[in-house]
Amino acid sequence: MFDSLRRFIRKWRASRDGGHQLDALLAIADRTAPYPERSEWLIELAHWIRRGHAVEAGAAAAGDNAHHSTPTHTRIRYLLHVLDRNPVWKGNVAGILRALLRESDGLSLLCDAGMPVHSGFFGALFERLEAALIPPAPNRRDLTAIVTLMFSSERDAEWIGALPTDLLIRIHALFDYAADEDEQRDTTPFSLDLLAALHNLTCQISSTGLSQTVRSRLGRADPDERGSAHAHRDRDGHAAHEASDVRVAMEKQPFYRLTRAMLAVETVHQAFVAGGPQEPLLHEVNYLRLLLDECRGATDNVFAHLYRNGVSVDIVFQVERMRMRIVRAEHLLNAWMAQDDPHAGARLTAELVNANHASQSVAHLVRSNFSLLARKVVEYSADTGEHYIARDRAEYLKMLRMAAGGGLVTVVTVCVKFAITGAHFQAMFEGLLAGINYAASFLLMHFLHFSLATKQPAMTAPTLARELDGVGTPAGVDSFVSSVTALMRTQAAAVLGNVLLVFPVCFGVQLLWHALFRANIISPEKAHATLHSFSLWGPTPFYAALTGVLLWSSSLLAGWADNWFVLHRVADALTYNRRLRMTLGAAGAERIARFCRANVARVVGNITLGLMLGLVPAILTAFAFSFEVRHVTLSAGSIGVALGVLGKDALKLPELWWAVAGVGSMAILNVAVSFALAFYMAVKSRDLRRNAVRSLRGAIWQRLFRHPLELVWPAKAARAAR
The missing domain is CATH 1.20.1080.10 (Glycerol uptake facilitator protein.)
Structure with missing residues (x-):
């Protein structure tokens, strides 16, 4: 199966010129080859683009803006120039690219790339070390695996996001080159993939936001509003109003409205595709943007609650992952609404590549966990430290x-x-x-x-x-x-x-x-x-x-002890402990709770x-x-x-x-x-x-x-x- 690729590798190693390497690579491109062979071919092409030798000056200068390009952009420009001169090669390359999007699972990249899986530091560390030792195989029909193998450097996101307009237009045209009717019929439009990924993300955001972990830390409804609702129920005296109060309370949560707003966007989108007006779609999209912004603000409230009442690593992990999903949903929504702008797709691709690399980087894991630990310890040592200045x-x-x-x-x-x-x-x-x-x-x-x-x-x-x-x-x-x-x-x-x-x-x-x-x-x-x-x-x-x-x-351990004491509400447990109240009285139990709260960090x-x-x-x-x-x-x-x-x-x-x-x-x-x-x-x-x-x-x-x-x-x- 891989005989042609092995022959190419031997031929490539024997070659010294970057242009000859590319010619040898393009000559063996085969749109009808099995999926693993096509995936490996794309990986080798990405390696040539990122690390290829300098191409000939005359060929590299093809295009009006070549002298403003980075070396990576120059190689992409040279690649497109060679493909324009060889229609057969260009047809095979375009077919391989279309087949990659058609036969691979794109939702895994759009929704899950860069999202943490393990709340514990060591679980995430072992996962990343295992991924570094055992990289994904190219025969996995998973777009995340292909992106991981194609773009393994943290600098890849930089040159992807900085692609000039003329190159983006030519790359988009390459995807549509020589596409037959069967391919057009079997291929799902990328806009629908974005819409499906948005639906997936909004469901995940809503699920986390409506969980007891987050809901209990969002704050309660306004007492005046609750009082008016109770008065309304007492005046009418119907059980239906109780359900109405529940719905009103739920409607105040942006996480509850988020999924409904996404469903409305999908419904209006279907009507728009069928020939409906664009204004209702823009209205629903703007409403969805507003809800995503409200959800982001709600996560800030959750973090503020945690820093006042104790930080739990598991809760912070869930809320931080929810915030990352909100940001990803905003990026997908921006790309979906700007499909005519070639830079929108480049920005989304750069963000996905960067997030995917961060999710596999041990250094990024250490930095993020250290920042979380720093915030946790700092917040609970500040009051103690004021005593020493x-x-x-x-x-x-x-x-x-x-x-x-x-x-x-x-x-x-x-x-x-x-x-x-x-x-x-x-x-x-x-x-x-x-x-x-x-x-x-x-x-x-x-x-x-x-x-x-x-x-x-x-x-x-x-x-x-x-x-x-x-x-x-x-x-x-x-x-x-x-x-x-x-x-x-x-x-x-x-x-x-x-x-x-x-x-x-x-x-x-x-x-x-x-x-x-x-x-x-x-x-x-x-x-x-x-x-x-x-x-x-x-x-x-x-x-x-x-x-x-x-x-x-010792200050780290003191901060951890103070946080643990507050998070588990040990002071309340001591205040209302039955035996302490029976032995010392309510006032005595409260004094012990205050004493422990004031001294736990310094004693530890x-x-x-x-x-x-x-x-x-x-x-x-x-x-x-x-x-x-x-x-x-x-x-x-x-x-x-x-x-x-x-x-x-x-x-x-x-x-x-x-x-x-x-x-x-x-x-x-x-x-x-x-x-x-x-x-x-x-x-x-x-x-x-x-x-x-x-x-x-x-x-x-x-x-x-x-x-x-x-x-x-x-x-x-x-x-x-x-």
Whole structure:
């Protein structure tokens, strides 16, 4: 069956000239060949168009606008030029193209190409990896499979959408060249395929929109309208009016009216084909456009409801796929109404090729899922992060006091950490104990309203992301820059408050311990090893950056926990729990629900951060590479203990000052890495373009040059107000 194609491939490989390759390819085109052979021929033709060698200058210049064309357009122009000179070849090529549309399932391409199938990330990932390893066979009578094999590059949509008018006219003419009566009788007009695809899509959109998942999140009818409906029913007293109320309520849903509008378009279209006037058809099409626009607005309302009341991946998947179907229906409708415009078909083809490629791209899957995760985490960390930004002098001084309290608690954490490491437990058990120590300290700081400096950036970046919504105006940019400046100032205050308290107190605790018990918290050898491990000349900066990643990861888990709590309405379940109400009373159950709602994110974040700081180094050291936690506050306290053990002679040791420099690098990298990752996620959640991010960065630098002292001390209220 494929002997002629194999002969062609051998002949093509032996040829060096692009024109000779095309001649060899066109010479074996056979409109009567079996479907798989014709499909493979088309795939090879598409490869020549996309990757063919340069054609002869004289032949490529055929056509008035050839000098304005891209290389791909030039090859298509040369192809049409060769076909015009060889009517037999042209008839075979035209017959193959018509047979492809006649014998392949086009609805799969028009309706399903680019539409996600799996709601889970790993299910979609495995599906795309499988498709990459096992591409579709050319004998599948599926237009999506042929398009996948013909256009495998993401750039194909660009040159298809940019095809010039003269080439589009000639390509359309090629499809109709030398068509016999049998072909015309058996071929379904493309307009009917578009209409069938529109019907399919509107049914799918309506089905999803009327499901309980979406319907319950669209909002309820206007109370005044419901009241007037009830009054109307009471006045007449007939059961028929109840059904009428139901119909009125359903008519308010655009998803309910969408399918009926599509049926009306089909009915009027049949009358128009039979010779009816065009005005009713235009009226029905415009009404369908209006309903599609209303459905798009309804999906925005669903997303707004989700972000207020908890995000479910499955629900977001359904609503996002419904939105994609709405956009696809609009594209099909535009192409159907502009059949006389050759560019309409090119735009639709480019959109289908682009969507089909995106549905098979692993990179696109990662980007889309990361954007969804970013939006999910950002929305539920913003309220928490606002707590960590000091915008005036009163809040600034309050942050200093909170940071000092956090440093005081860290003193105990450092001493317990040295006790755990001094016991020389097995590495994994030691990591578990260290994680419990860190988690307990972080929880104590939280409930005492103290602050740990490096925990703030991961929580405050989402707050800044919320302000990104207003950066389209000068006032919004100024507000965003003010928040960034306040954040930098707050971070400096928090780090300063932590370190200035934890270092001298740890130093004093070591001296007091030695005076009372005639012993040191750690041995002199351990003190020297501690200073050496914190040296700037070593892995300290790398470890500090990885610690910043752990700080950022804890904010993800905190955002997930807050979202889960809201999505499943755990607060309501606690408020109305029968046993809690019987034991504590209604007011007590409500207080517990409010307490859990206010603290769930921070408690989960603190516990997970503590356990990660203890266990992740042990796990990575055992299975991957050596890693130790380098946290600025904990390390500053450790240096204080080591200095107390070594005494004033340690001031002459270079390793002490290199360790101090290492702690400085920890302060920068802990904060910078965790904040950068969180802010990157925030930017991705807003789909902000690079130019906008670059302009914001410039605005921040301008503010710092104009008012550098704002980094260390808040401006007066009057200036802040301006």
